[in-house]
Amino acid sequence: MSRRTQAPRHWFEGPVPWHARLLSKVYGGAIALRMRLFGLHLLRRVRIDRPVIVVGNLIAGGSGKTPLAIVLVERLRAAGFTPGVATRGYGRDDAGKPRWVEADTDPALGGDEPVLIAYRTGAKVRADANRAAAARALVEAGCDIVVCDDGLQHYRLRRDVEIEVIDGRRRYGNGQLLPAGPLREPVERGENVDFRVLNVGSGTAEAGFGEWPMRLVADHALPLVGGRPVPLSALAGKRVHAVAGIGDPERFFDTLRGHGIAVVPHAFADHHRYVAEDLRFGSDLPVLMTEKDAVKCQAFATDRHYSVPIRAELPEAFWVALLDRVVALRGASGA
Structure with a gap:
């Protein structure tokens, strides 16, 4: 009775259809143009007066972002911060309407991942397709740091720390852009993030150079x-x-x-x-x-x-490096 929408097989093995290769070139051109417009300041970026941490990935589909966002909120709170979570709330009804999401919010209205984050952390969660507006709302509500769940490609909101989560089993698939492959952005984009976290799940995948292993424990x-x-x-x-x-x-x-x-x-x-x-x-x-x-x-x-x-476990050295960066940002902003 399974009803699964599977990723195309060619994303990870086998030949890529010609039409997917063609559309991938169009998609890649659109990405390059968008980044060029941001670089020329023709598309405006918004900065809020509190640190912003973005947790995201480069491929379509899950990679373990939400478990990391949950433990990140918990660690920030333990360090004396009042974190809030900005999220799009994928698949929710009335997606164009901003909404505060709580543990008892109907997932059809708040989104399944935002409701889960609110339930697990008790933090303020704001669902809004405009993450810059969501971040501003969180600051106005008393949050002194913003965690963006799945916002790596949302460039309108300026960010202070970027964390890329990588699927330890699938990684980048065939390394091609959508729809020829699973990539939302070129692989090289990962070279510019601050932290690269490899989701090894409960398995034996090993983190490479410059990657922090994240184990999911149940x-x-x-x-x-x-x-x-x-x-x-x-x-x-x-x-x-x-x-x-x-x-x-x-x-x-x-x-x-x-x-x-x-x-x-x-x-x-x-x-x-x-x-x-x-x-x-x-x-x-x-x-x-x-x-x-x-x-x-x-x-x-x-x-x-x-x-x-599921709880995410990362090396203590990761948290030391991340929190050192965030504390310095708080001092620089005067928050």
Whole structure:
């Protein structure tokens, strides 16, 4: 009963269709023109009077940006900051309308990732297609630093720190621009960011030179309708339905398999809007899903449905380097 919109196979292997190569050249020309206009100041950039950190990636689809944004907010708060999150809120209804997103906001209105960030962090979250306007709203609401979730290509908002998140398994695919490949921008764009984070997931991918490894850790499942957490180790050797509507569902399935769980996989399109029928699989096995999926299934969840929280772990040296940079920025701005 899987309903997945898969990335084109040629993004990662096999020949690229001629029409995709042609459109890729047009797309690349449009990117170059846009950057030229920003360079000539014909397109205006907006600066706010607080530090701005952008978390993003170069490829279409998920790479682990949201788990990093969540732990980043937590670390900033522990360092004495009052962080706020600016996000587009992909796929939400009435996307042209700015909205404050809270833990109990309907994901159809706030977006699944913004609702998840609000739920996990308790930070102020502003969803707006205009991230510069979102950043200004956060500052006016009392935030002294802004984290942009998935804003690497949103050049209108000036940023002080850029963090690129790289998928450790897929990396840059065939290295070509959309639609011939998965790249939103040329690979060389990554040379200009401040920090490059490699999402090694729960696997064995190794970070290269200049990359910081990020490990995604899951150790328990939370029932959606109340009850005690269940250690994933308690599910070892048992069969479960696994639901993932994220950019790379296999990453979630592999995480569960790594705990010895027998996975019956159900991959859905990224940002899929669930209805109760989607979770009826014809058996009474437990249903484990990502947190991003769980926020959209709460209304019709049963005692068989569980969310699997993920936490991002990075080397302490990364946080020292990042926070040193941010503290210096705060001092320079006088905030």
